[in-house]
Amino acid sequence: DAGVTQSPTHLIKTRGQHVTLRCSPISGHKSVSWYQQVLGQGPQFIFQYYEKEERGRGNFPDRFSARQFPNYSSELNVNALLLGDSALYLCASSLWDQGKETQYFGPGTRLLVL
Amino acid sequence: AQSVTQLDSQVPVFEEAPVELRCNYSSSVSVYLFWYVQYPNQGLQLLLKYLSGSTLVESINGFEAEFNKSQTSFHLRKPSVHISDTAEYFCAVSAAGGGNKLTFGTGTQLKVEL
Numbered sequence: 001d002a003g004v005t006q007s008p009t010h011l012i013k014t015r016g017q018h019v020t021l022r023c024s025p026i027s028g029h030k031s032v033s034w035y036q037q038v039l040g041q042g043p044q045f046i047f048q049y050y051e052k053e054e055r056g057r058g059n060f061p062d063r064f065s066a067r068q069f070p071n072y073s074s075e076l077n078v079n080a081l082l083l084g085d086s087a088l089y090l091c092a093s094s095l096w097d098q099g100k101e102t103q104y105f106g107p108g109t110r111l112l113v114l
Numbered sequence: 115a116q117s118v119t120q121l122d123s124q125v126p127v128f129e130e131a132p133v134e135l136r137c138n139y140s141s142s143v144s145v146y147l148f149w150y151v152q153y154p155n156q157g158l159q160l161l162l163k164y165l166s167g168s169t170l171v172e173s174i175n176g177f178e179a180e181f182n183k184s185q186t187s188f189h190l191r192k193p194s195v196h197i198s199d200t201a202e203y204f205c206a207v208s209a210a211g212g213g214n215k216l217t218f219g220t221g222t223q224l225k226v227e228l
Contacts, residue, residue, distance in 0.1 A: 004155075033215065033216075035216075038151070041220060041221070042118075042204050042206075042218030042219055042220050042221050043158070043204070043216070044215065044218075045217070046177055048126040048213070048215060050213060055213055056213075056214070056215050071157070083175065085119045088157075090157055090217075092158075096213065099164045099210075099211050100146070100166070101208070101213065101214070102146075102148070102160065102165070103148075103160075103216055105150070105158040105159070105160075105161060106140065106157055107156060107157040108156075108157045108209050111153075
């Protein structure tokens with residue numbers, strides 16, 4: 001089975017621009033989460049969606065937004081990019097089984113803001 | 115809220131030697147615990163997880179971790195490491211019950227030397 005896929009793999013933007021990152025979950029998974037990993041740190045939670053509804057949001061500014069589509073794929077949007085937004089953006093999909101959940105990660109999108 | 119502490123930022127070890135990567139967590143509720151591995155320029159791969167049941171969990175490539183509730187720890191061990199184990203290892207925790215974000219530690223860089 002295919003794992004979590006993300007596009008694009010790499011992206012270079014300039015300050016003030018906006019960016020859209022895409023994620024396709026593992027088949028059958030209905031939950032998608034987004035994380036930001038700055039170089040040298042652990043991933044930080046941004047959003048979680050389940051059945052197209054936002055279930056959680058981390059401590060990120062309103063410049064960050066996301067949505068989940070009927071096929072459970074997801075987009076992460078970041079407006080007015082700052083240099084500090086340069087990071088690896090990871091998408092994870094999960095299947096809830098009797099209240100137990102394991103998140104499986106995609107390869108990430110590496111964003112560089114100049 | 116949950117937090118994770120990985121005290122060792124780097125662990126150098128010779129090939130075929132044993133290794134232990136330490137992870138301590140803090141939480142006021144029951145938790146699920148995970149170890150993820152990240153190879154250079156890649157996403158996160160699930161190594162092993164504790165959701166319930168036996169407190170000793172094993173991975174297919176020889177790693178094991180033991181959930182110790184009294185010491186709030188989930189240390190990762192391998193009796194004999196290989197060069198290919200060189201990677202960044204992240205411990206993560208989520209509140210039990212599903213639909214909860216992962217909180218990661220800052221990571222431990224395992225460097226296996228000949």
